[in-house]
Amino acid sequence: MSQTAVDLLEELTQADAIPGHEGEVREIFHSRLQGVGDIQKDRLGSIFCTKNGSVTSPRILLDSHMDEVGFIVQSVTGAGYVKFLTVGGWWAHTLLAQRVNILTKQGKVSGIIGSTPPHLLSAGSRDKVMDIKDLYIDIGAESAEQAMEQYGVKPGCPIAPYGPFMPMSNPKLFSAKAFDNRVGVGLVIETLQQLSAHPNTVIGAGSVQEEIGLRGARTVTVAAEPDVAIVLEGPPADDLPGANSNTLQGKLGGGVQIRLYDPSMIANPRLTELTIETATAHQIPHQIAVRTSGGTDAGAIHQVGRGVPSIVLGVPARYVHSHVSIINIDDYRATLDLLLHLIPQLDSTTVDNLV
Numbered sequence: 095m096s097q098t099a100v101d102l103l104e105e106l107t108q109a110d111a112i113p114g115h116e117g118e119v120r121e122i123f124h125s126r127l128q129g130v131g132d133i134q135k136d137r138l139g140s141i142f143c144t145k146n147g148s149v150t151s152p153r154i155l156l157d158s159h160m161d162e163v164g165f166i167v168q169s170v171t172g173a174g175y176v177k178f179l180t181v182g183g184w185w186a187h188t189l190l191a192q193r194v195n196i197l198t199k200q201g202k203v204s205g206i207i208g209s210t211p212p213h214l215l216s217a218g219s220r221d222k223v224m225d226i227k228d229l230y231i232d233i234g235a236e237s238a239e240q241a242m243e244q245y246g247v248k249p250g251c252p253i254a255p256y257g258p259f260m261p262m263s264n265p266k267l268f269s270a271k272a273f274d275n276r277v278g279v280g281l282v283i284e285t286l287q288q289l290s291a292h293p294n295t296v297i298g299a300g301s302v303q304e305e306i307g308l309r310g311a312r313t314v315t316v317a318a319e320p321d322v323a324i325v326l327e328g329p330p331a332d333d334l335p336g337a338n339s340n341t342l343q344g345k346l347g348g349g350v351q352i353r354l355y356d357p358s359m360i361a362n363p364r365l366t367e368l369t370i371e372t373a374t375a376h377q378i379p380h381q382i383a384v385r386t387s388g389g390t391d392a393g394a395i396h397q398v399g400r401g402v403p404s405i406v407l408g409v410p411a412r413y414v415h416s417h418v419s420i421i422n423i424d425d426y427r428a429t430l431d432l433l434l435h436l437i438p439q440l441d442s443t444t445v446d447n448l449v
């Protein structure tokens with residue numbers, strides 16, 4: 095197991111990048127890929143690195159969204175508590191007593207998500223899930239003035255979950271916030287660093303604002319003008335107590351997840367076939383996903399221009415959209431391995447034959 099991958103994932107997950115404020119991840123992307131290819135940005139904040147192979151076309155887009163689900167300051171109460179809105183999908187069960195970082199002009203301010211405690215609630219409401227709009231963030235301020243003037247916490251400040259990088263007793267498993275989608279960003283970085291001979295041009299992208307509606311994916315695709323796209327994700331793992339074993343589709347340690355269908359996109363059938371054949375030929379562990387719900391950047395990418403044949407590869411993570419997701423590093427390695435075998439096959443004849 096490469097320590098490089100673990101170190102890279104630690105650095106990426108500990109960066110704070112909620113939608114519209116992806117700067118910390120963008121800087122890591124830039125510094126790790128400087129000298130590997132030509133680096134450009136678009137006007138929404140997405141970044142891409144173009145690595146030329148032996149020929150200029152076809153153009154292969156390797157996309158990963160840089161943002162993570164977070165929050166935004168809506169207001170500060172007179173007593174100095176912070177009211178917030180969610181930015182991206184959160185489940186209220188996961189929020190109480192969690193730590194967050196509020197990003198201000200004066201730096202990061204630590205806070206705790208709180209609510210009216212059970213002993214102050216009526217018997218009826220005590221057993222219900224708290225409504226997110228009834229929660230607040232406690233930053234330890236004594237007044238609105240102290241929160242806003244001294245600490246710089248003002249309406250509009252982005253708020254990121256705090257979730258340290260934690261190796262687990264099983265040496266293959268790691269927990270941290272934001273594996274959705276820092277696994278994808280790490281894979282784009284490592285693929286571009288390691289790819290040598292390839293009969294195409296590869297554009298590795300870190301896109302913005304996926305968690306609120308695939309917004310960066312659209313502008314990235316216009317800028318990159320790809321002939322084919324591979325989207326890298328950290329999709330939910332289903333190997334949990336209570337899950338339906340008949341539809342279990344994301345197992346930690348099951349290998350790279352190849353997503354054939356979700357409500358946002360149907361994978362290109364010939365690209366799917368080539369991907370599965372490649373994984374099988376090189377004995378790369380893989381698992382297939384046909385998802386009832388969810389969507390990825392591919393939902394936007396495949397519809398841009400005259401259309402872009404696309405596929406989604408994922409490193410499944412338990413507890414995505416929380417402070418404590420878990421991945422198996424072997425699945426990340428399998429995905430990297432598959433990319434390094436798949437991309438060199440995407441020459442102009444093969445790509446022309448996808449459609």
Ligand SMILES: [Zn+2]
Pocket residue numbers: 159274275304327328
């Ligand atoms: Zn994601």
